[in-house]
Amino acid sequence: MSSDVTERGVFGRLVGQHDVEQSLRAAALSARGDSSGSDMTHAWLFTGPPGSGRSVAALCFAAALQCTSDGEPGCGQCHACTTTMAGTHGDVRRIIPDGLSISVKGMREIVNIASRRPTTGRWQVIVVEDADRLTEGAANALLKVVEEPPDRTVILLCAPTTDPEDMSVTLRSRCRHLALVTPSVESIAQVLIGRDGLAPDQARFAASISGGHVGRARRLATDDVARDERARSLRLAFDAASASTAYKAAENLVKSIESETKTLFTDVKERELEELKVSLGGGGTGKGTAGTLRGSAGLIKELEARQKSRDTRAKRDLLDRTLIDLAGMYRDALSYALGSSSTSTHPDMAERASDLASRTSPEGLLKCIEAVLACREAVDFNVKLQWALDAMVASIGEAFRPPFSRSGG
Numbered sequence: 001m002s003s004d005v006t007e008r009g010v011f012g013r014l015v016g017q018h019d020v021e022q023s024l025r026a027a028a029l030s031a032r033g034d035s036s037g038s039d040m041t042h043a044w045l046f047t048g049p050p051g052s053g054r055s056v057a058a059l060c061f062a063a064a065l066q067c068t069s070d071g072e073p074g075c076g077q078c079h080a081c082t083t084t085m086a087g088t089h090g091d092v093r094r095i096i097p098d099g100l101s102i103s104v105k106g107m108r109e110i111v112n113i114a115s116r117r118p119t120t121g122r123w124q125v126i127v128v129e130d131a132d133r134l135t136e137g138a139a140n141a142l143l144k145v146v147e148e149p150p151d152r153t154v155i156l157l158c159a160p161t162t163d164p165e166d167m168s169v170t171l172r173s174r175c176r177h178l179a180l181v182t183p184s185v186e187s188i189a190q191v192l193i194g195r196d197g198l199a200p201d202q203a204r205f206a207a208s209i210s211g212g213h214v215g216r217a218r219r220l221a222t223d224d225v226a227r228d229e230r231a232r233s234l235r236l237a238f239d240a241a242s243a244s245t246a247y248k249a250a251e252n253l254v255k256s257i258e259s260e261t262k263t264l265f266t267d268v269k270e271r272e273l274e275e276l277k278v279s280l281g282g283g284g285t286g287k288g289t290a291g292t293l294r295g296s297a298g299l300i301k302e303l304e305a306r307q308k309s310r311d312t313r314a315k316r317d318l319l320d321r322t323l324i325d326l327a328g329m330y331r332d333a334l335s336y337a338l339g340s341s342s343t344s345t346h347p348d349m350a351e352r353a354s355d356l357a358s359r360t361s362p363e364g365l366l367k368c369i370e371a372v373l374a375c376r377e378a379v380d381f382n383v384k385l386q387w388a389l390d391a392m393v394a395s396i397g398e399a400f401r402p403p404f405s406r407s408g409g
């Protein structure tokens, strides 16, 4: 166990979030003296950029609330703390949507749990990760609980921002809000050194190219696939600049995203379908089996719809990582062109960024960044991946065409 865990308890899992940690410790401590549960804030909202650890923060708080040690809440050693952090505490429910949205049906189940009293723990805690994926109906169902919460129930919502697109204004207004910040390169490096045992040079390098994302830094330091993925994204910055390579590169990207998604879920899908069939009696050979199965076609359809939604979500996540890297590359080129000294997103690619900068104007680079952002938006609005990417590389190609080019002049 690292020293961080012994000194800071469960909060040692947070990276570079000093203010949030202080607020949560204070709240957990005062909740202890609150035997009626009436003074407790029952709904919390954790926001922060991807990788800042918003769901980790929520989980740490859940552990601190359940912690049975006499010392600081969230000791990290007691049964309540360890089971909460491991996801096995009976009174801490984590809702992690794997599809595009959390449905009303899913939310009703949550509301049901929220109305129960804790069985062994001090509180009934519900952590909703990606609360920005609540459908309007689901948000309304949740709002009812948040407005009149049972005494011992605490609801912890996690979302990227408090933007009305991510979170309904009413729901937001009923929650106490804590904003996590992007952790610094140094604090990420310290985690990789202290917790993952990486060499300092390796840790600092991975942290510097991670875009402030702890998990990504860890993967970039240890996983070839993550490094290949990043290399592919950065190559696209150049391939997209020239018409002869742009569309092929876009097509290849879609292909590899599709095949990665497929391998990601093949086993899970087969298992889910098998489980459903067994639960419907499809595993049997009795006379009634066929009839049961026919009647259950709707359930199978429902499962397939859920799986499709999860696929789409995974594809978007993969694409998103690529686009963020890509936008970072053009951003670096732009800072280079403007002589800005801001920290670069890809410090190891400085030469290539200056090469890009020499091939178009700052306006052209700005146009490239806009094209990447427009692609993200289009995909969010359900435009087909291939179409969105084709449109993106077309705009990027324009930014690099001769009238905008500085070469030779």
Ligand SMILES: [Zn+2]
Binding pocket: 066, 067, 068, 069, 073, 074, 075, 076, 077, 078, 079, 080, 081, 082
């Ligand atoms: Zn504890």
